[in-house]
Structures are given as structure tokens and as C-alpha cells.
Amino acid sequence: xxxxxxxxxxxxxxxxxxxxxxxxxxxxxxxxxxxxxxxxxxxxxxxxxxxxxxxxxxxxxxxxxxxxxxxxxxxxxxxxxxxxxxxxxxxxxxxxxxxxxxxxxxxxxxxxxxxxxxxxxxxxxxxxxxxxxxxxxxxxxxxxxxxxxxxxxxxxxxxxxxxxxxxxxxxxxxxxxxxxxxxxxxxxxxxxxxxxxxxxxxxxxxxxxxxxxxxxxxxxxxxxxxxxxxxxxxxxxxxxxxxxxxxxxxxxxxxxxxxxxxxxxxxxxxxxxxxxxxxxxxxxxxxxxxxxxxxxxxxxxxxxxxxxxxxxxxxxxxxxxxxxxxxxxxxxxxxxxxxxxxxxxxxxxxxxxxxxxxxxxxxxxxxxxxxxxxxxxxxxxxxxxxxxxxxxxxxxxxxxxxxxxxxxxxxxxxxxxxxxxxxxxxxxxxxxxxxxxxxxxxxxxxxxxxxxxxxx
Amino acid sequence: xxxxxxxxxxxxxxxxxxxxxxxxxxxxxxxxxxxxxxxxxxxxxxxxxxxxxxxxxxxxxxxxxxxxxxxxxxxxxxxxxxxxxxxxxxxxxxxxxxxxxxxxxxxxxxxxxxxxxxxxxxxxxxxxxxxx
Numbered sequence: 001x002x003x004x005x006x007x008x009x010x011x012x013x014x015x016x017x018x019x020x021x022x023x024x025x026x027x028x029x030x031x032x033x034x035x036x037x038x039x040x041x042x043x044x045x046x047x048x049x050x051x052x053x054x055x056x057x058x059x060x061x062x063x064x065x066x067x068x069x070x071x072x073x074x075x076x077x078x079x080x081x082x083x084x085x086x087x088x089x090x091x092x093x094x095x096x097x098x099x100x101x102x103x104x105x106x107x108x109x110x111x112x113x114x115x116x117x118x119x120x121x122x123x124x125x126x127x128x129x130x131x132x133x134x135x136x137x138x139x140x141x142x143x144x145x146x147x148x149x150x151x152x153x154x155x156x157x158x159x160x161x162x163x164x165x166x167x168x169x170x171x172x173x174x175x176x177x178x179x180x181x182x183x184x185x186x187x188x189x190x191x192x193x194x195x196x197x198x199x200x201x202x203x204x205x206x207x208x209x210x211x212x213x214x215x216x217x218x219x220x221x222x223x224x225x226x227x228x229x230x231x232x233x234x235x236x237x238x239x240x241x242x243x244x245x246x247x248x249x250x251x252x253x254x255x256x257x258x259x260x261x262x263x264x265x266x267x268x269x270x271x272x273x274x275x276x277x278x279x280x281x282x283x284x285x286x287x288x289x290x291x292x293x294x295x296x297x298x299x300x301x302x303x304x305x306x307x308x309x310x311x312x313x314x315x316x317x318x319x320x321x322x323x324x325x326x327x328x329x330x331x332x333x334x335x336x337x338x339x340x341x342x343x344x345x346x347x348x349x350x351x352x353x354x355x356x357x358x359x360x361x362x363x364x365x366x367x368x369x370x371x372x373x374x375x376x377x378x379x380x381x382x383x384x385x386x387x388x389x390x391x392x393x394x395x396x397x398x399x400x401x402x403x404x405x406x407x408x409x410x411x412x413x414x415x416x417x418x419x420x421x422x423x424x425x426x427x428x429x430x431x432x433x434x435x436x437x438x439x440x441x442x443x444x445x446x447x448x449x450x451x452x453x454x455x456x
Numbered sequence: 457x458x459x460x461x462x463x464x465x466x467x468x469x470x471x472x473x474x475x476x477x478x479x480x481x482x483x484x485x486x487x488x489x490x491x492x493x494x495x496x497x498x499x500x501x502x503x504x505x506x507x508x509x510x511x512x513x514x515x516x517x518x519x520x521x522x523x524x525x526x527x528x529x530x531x532x533x534x535x536x537x538x539x540x541x542x543x544x545x546x547x548x549x550x551x552x553x554x555x556x557x558x559x560x561x562x563x564x565x566x567x568x569x570x571x572x573x574x575x576x577x578x579x580x581x582x583x584x585x586x587x588x
Contacts, residue, residue: 126527133534140541149552150568156481157544163488163538164476170495170531177524178502289576 003049004058004073004121007042007081011035011114018237019107029096032106039113043085046121047078051446057123070184072123075450076322079443081120083174083326085334087241088113090426094337097236097418098441102145108414109238112138116242120249125173132169132246136162139243146232154230161223165213172206175199176258189258197261204262207254215247217302218277228296233340240299242335248306248325255310256318256451263313270311275385277304282392286399291339291350294400295332298357299387302328305372308382312375318448320371323440327368327433331356334426341415341423349404349420349427354397356430359390364433367440461501468494482545488542492535499528 014035021028040214049057052074057072059065073081091110093129100106115135143155177183179199180191192200209220216224228236255263262268281301288294306328309321335353338346356365369390376382433440468490475487507518553564 090535126530130530130534133538137538140545144545144548149549149564152545152549152552156549159542159545160484160488162478163542164491167488167491167495171498172496172525174495174502177499177527181503183523 001017002056002058002126003041003042003046004056004071007039007046007117007338008114008121010042011039011110013113013119015107015114017107019104019316021107023100023103023106026096026099026281029092029100029106032110033089033092033096034108036085036092036113039117040082040085040089041077043082043117046073047075047082050075050078051443055450066184066187069127070123072185072373073121074447075443076249076252076447077120077450078267079322079447080245082118083243084116084120084242085113087329088116088238089233090333090422091237091241093339093418094237094422095232097422098234102147103118104141105145108138108142111135112137112142112238112242116246119246123185125185125188127183127304129166129170129173133166135243135246136166138335139239142235142238143227143231145235150230151232154226157223158227162213165210165220168206169210172210175203179203181226185253185258192258193261200262201265204255204259204266207250207259208266211250211254213247214250215244215306217247217303218273218280221277224300225293225296228299228336228337229290229292233292233336236295236339237250237333237336240295240336241329242300244303244332245325245329247303248321249441251307251310252321252451256313263310267313268296271308271382274304274307274311275382277301277307278385278389279304279392282389282396283447284405286392288396289400289403289405291400292336294396295335295339295347296398298393301333301393302332302357304413305368305386305389308386309372309375312382312410314375315445316371317375319441319444320368320375322447323371323444324368326440326444327356327364327430330426330430330433331365334430335424337419337423337426341419342421345420345424346415347401349423350405351401352427352430354401354436356426357397358394362431362434364430364437364440366434367437371441371444413418458501458504461497461504465494465497465501468497481549485539485542485546489535489539492538493532496528496531496535499531500524 013342014032018028018032018035022320023029023032046056055074057070059068059070061068063069088109092106112135115131115133116136119128119135122131140155140159143158144151171184176188179195180188182188183219212220213223227252228240231239233244278301281297281299281304285294285297285301288297302324304326306321309317309324311317312320331353334349335357338350338353352363356363359365359369369386372386373383376386472487472490472494475483475490478484478487503521503524505518505521507520511559563576
């Protein structure tokens with residue numbers, strides 16, 4: 001069995017079994033953590049083999065190629081799968097140490113990881129939809145975790161909005177099948193060049209709307225603050241560190257590989273939307289005093305950068321978008337997990353995360369910002385925007401740090417040592433990414449190259 | 457034929473969108489279900505070919521496209537599961553708030569929000585006074 005199959009099948013089977021067990025028992029939680037560890041190890045093995053020997057693909061059930069469903073892992077998918085899985089694992093360990101409160105939580109988190117893994121390694125458009133639904137359905141239920149009234153109404157908004165996004169996605173899938181007669185991504189990318197531009201633009205708009213809802217981009221963001229502040233820290237970390245990556249991946253895969261002409265056509269619009277997101281998220285985050293609200297609005301601002309980098313396009317722009325998404329996922333996981341904790345290590349870890357969001361050198365966020373600057377070096381207006389966004393993030397990140405850790409002691413009991421260790425490890429990963437950025441840089445360039453050298 | 461399908465799908469989508477914008481939670485669910493039907497109909501229409509069932513095609517005979525039917529079937533199953541999930545969510549929200557309309561839920565949320573906001577503002581003032 002190859003690493004690809006192990007990475008997909010182990011969490012799948014484990015998730016199905018775990019849903020039947022009582023998740024509040026400690027050993028069930030650790031079983032879920034073990035399944036996620038296997039998933040992550042297999043994904044790392046997969047990523048190393050992909051980076052050395054190129055794309056790994058597998059056709060299910062020994063069907064001939066073109067008939068069976070293909071699983072295909074290239075550098076882009078493997079990289080996204082690795083850091084999404086890492087973020088989910090960290091949040092899961094954090095929650096198990098605190099004590100799980102609902103029966104189905106461990107099973108759902110493992111199923112969400114299955115959906116994420118499958119989505120990043122599939123080469124089939126409809127299969128993408130199915131894995132997408134698997135991950136999203138788990139997320140809808142996770143959003144109710146805790147069971148308070150606030151969580152429930154947030155989950156209802158989240159589910160309703162995302163379902164509509166999903167069906168718009170399905171409409172676009174139907175459109176693609178109608179005009180190309182294929183569901184295999186590589187075949188679609190070839191045949192898309194012969195399609196009538198007007199039709200292709202319609203399809204592209206559908207995909208864009210669906211992924212923007214997931215990403216929480218400016219005009220589609222309205223569900224995001226309610227959900228991220230309503231949910232428990234571990235759930236918010238899973239949603240923003242793991243699930244939100246679907247949006248960035250989808251825009252890169254569908255925009256960069258399947259519809260490169262339409263992406264180029266829309267680049268000015270994408271940059272404008274990204275800039276609006278950066279400013280809107282930044283300004284609203286400055287006006288918030290509590291850490292979780294600040295983080296929710298900051299998330300809107302951060303994805304704006306990703307969209308701007310995708311809009312700029314080309315190998316440099318795509319590499320910057322990929323790198324920034326990776327760094328941002330780890331950052332967001334770290335910050336959301338610290339949002340309701342207290343203690344010395346927590347303060348230090350929060351500071352590292354805040355510095356990383358701002359983009360100050362020892363943290364990994366600096367490398368992300370540097371790549372963004374590099375990709376937008378030709379345009380002084382964009383540079384000014386990125387700089388302004390950075391200044392806003394400096395204000396809000398340090399403002400919350402000051403309120404939460406300098407002025408007043410947070411209410412509540414002191415956090416457990418195990419949990420502090422988890423966020424300590426996350427903070428060290430952020431620092432390591434900033435001190436030794438070469439692997440991250442070359443990985444993101446490989447991943448951008450996997451998009452087939454799309455763009456200029 | 458495709459035109460008929462397109463008109464039917466767009467009409468369904470329109471009805472669904474209208475219901476989603478409604479304030480009654482049950483109607484919102486109904487709207488989402490109807491939108492999902494519009495998507496399913498589009499999937500079927502995406503590869504509309506007439507012919508015999510593709511299970512054992514005779515040489516030269518025209519077969520209908522099995523793939524779009526398989527996709528429609530999967531989409532129906534997923535849609536059904538999500539409808540069930542959504543109904544459970546609505547039930548729990550209704551029980552928690554003892555209300556049926558989104559209006560009531562939103563009102564209560566706004567009140568709680570305002571209370572919380574006042575409390576944090578007071579806390580910050582106290583802190584500032586203490587700092588002085």
C-alpha cells in the first residue's frame with residue numbers, strides 16, 4: 001500500500017469507528033490523535049516522495065485510466081494536505097488534554113481530516129465535491145460543539161451559507177462536465193482552452209463564489225465573525241487553520257490550473273477584492289478588544305493578501321500565495337488556541353503569533369510578507385496597500401496583547417501544562433519557519449510549479 | 457430540450473433563493489432543499505443523451521450517459537443527508553431559543569451582545585481608573 005492510500009484510508013476507517021464510541025472517554029480521544037498522527041506521517045512521506053519523483057497517482061479499483069476515479073498528489077496538494085493535517089492535529093491534542101465534552105467530537109475531527117486529505121489529493125472534479133462535502137458536513141456539526149445557544153445559532157448561519165456555496169459549486173461542476181465532457185482535472189485543463197470564453201467565465205464565477213465563501217473573503221465574509229467567536233477555541237482553530245485552506249487551494253487549483261485564462265482576465269478584480277478584504281478586516285480588527293473577535297476579523301484581512309497574490313499570478317505570485325497560506329494556517333491555529341488560556345508560556349506564544357501576523361523577522365510571518373512584497377514589487381500602489389495592512393495588523397495584534405496580558409489578568413483557571421506545551425510547540429514551529437525559511441520557500445516554489453507554469 | 461431543463465433549473469433556483477431570504481427558519485431549509493434540486497437537475501441536463509440503458513450496450517446502439525446519472529444520484533444522497541442535518545440544527549435552535557423566526561433569535565442575540573459590550577466597556581473604564 002502506498003502512502004497515498006494509507007493517508008486516506010486510515011483516518012476514514014478510524015473516523016467511522018470513533019463515531020460509534022463515546023468520545024468523552026480519554027482513550028477514545030487519544031485513539032483519534034493516533035489516527036491523525038498516522039495521517040500526518042503518511043502525508044509527510046507522500047510529500048517527500050512527490051517532491052523527489054514527481055506526481056504520484058493511483059486509480060481506484062484497478063479500473064483502466066480514464067474510467068476509474070484517480071487520486072493524484074502533486075506538490076501543491078501534498079503541501080496543503082500536510083499543513084492542514086498538522087493544524088487539525090494540534091487542535092485535537094489541545095482539546096483532548098482539556099477533556100472532550102461531546103461523544104462525537106473525536107470521530108468528527110478525524111472525518112474532517114479525511115475529507116481534507118481526500119480533497120487535496122484527488123484528481124477528479126466530482127470526487128473533489130464529495131470530499132469537500134465530507135469535510136464540510138463534519139465542520140457543520142463541529143460548529144455546534146459546546147452546545148450553547150450562541151454556538152447553535154452560529155452553526156445554523158454557517159451551515160446555511162456554506163450549503164448555498166456548495167450548491168453553486170455543484171452547478172459549476174455540471175457546467176464543466178457539459179462543456180468538456182470530462183471530470184478528470186488534467187483532461188479538463190487541456191480542453192478548457194477550446195471552450196467558448198463567455199461560458200468559461202460563467203463557470204469560473206461559480207467556482208470563485210463557492211471558494212470565497214469558504215475563505216471568508218470580503219463580500220462573502222458575513223458568517224465568519226459569528227462562527228469564529230461563537231465556537232470553542234479548538235473548533236475555531238480547526239476551522240480557520242484547516243478548513244479555510246480549502247478556499248485558497250480551490251482558488252489556486254481551479255484558477256491556476258483549470259481556468260488560467262479566466263484568472264488572468266479577472267486579475268484586476270481579484271486584486272481589488274483582496275485589497276478591500278485587507279482594509280476591511282484590518283480596520284474592524286483594530287476596533288475589537290477581545291482576542292477571539294480580533295482574530296476573526298484579522299482572518300478576513302489575512303485571506304485578502306492571499307487573493308491579492310493569486311491575482312498578481314505567475315510563478316512568483318502563486319508561490320507567495322501558497323507560502324502565505326501555509327504560514328497563516330499555523331499562525332491562526334496558534335492564536336485561536338491561546339485565545340482563552342492564561343499563563344507565562346501562553347503570553348510568550350501569543351506574542352510570537354502576533355509578531356508573525358504582523359510580519360516581524362524572527363517569526364515565519366516575516367517570510368510570508370517578504371514573498372508578498374516580492375510578488376508585488378512592480379506596483380507601488382499594491383506595495384502601499386500591503387504596508388498599510390501590515391501597519392493595521394501591528395496595531396490590533398499588540399493592542400490585544402496589551403489588554404490581555406499587560407493590563408489585566410484573564411479570568412479563569414490556569415491552563416494545563418500539556419496544553420501550554422502544545423502551543424509552545426506551535427510557537428516554536430512558527431519561529432523555526434522564520435529562522436530557517438529555505439525549505440518552506442523551495443516547497444512553495446515547487447508547489448507553484450506544479451500548477452503547470454500557468455501565467456506569464 | 458436543454459432549454460426546458462435550463463428554464464426549470466433556473467425557476468427552481470429562483471424559488472429557492474426567495475425562500476432562503478425568508479425569515480422563517482423552516483422556509484430557509486425548504487429553500488436550500490429546492491436549490492439543491494436545481495443543482496441536481498443541472499447535473500442531469502449537463503450530459504443529456506438519449507439512448508438505451510448503458511448496462512449492456514449493443515454494438516452501434518446509442519446509450520445514455522451513465523456518468524451524469526451517477527453524479528445526480530450522489531448529489532441527491534448528499535443533499536438528503538444535509539437536509540436531515542439542517543432540520544436537526546433548526547430543531548435545536550428552536551428549542552434553545554423557544555422561537556421559530558430568525559427575528560426572535562436575532563433580537564435575543566443583539567440584546568446579549570449589547571449587555572456584553574456594556575460590561576467590557578465598564579471593565580476597561582475600571583482598569584483605566586485603576587491605572588491612574
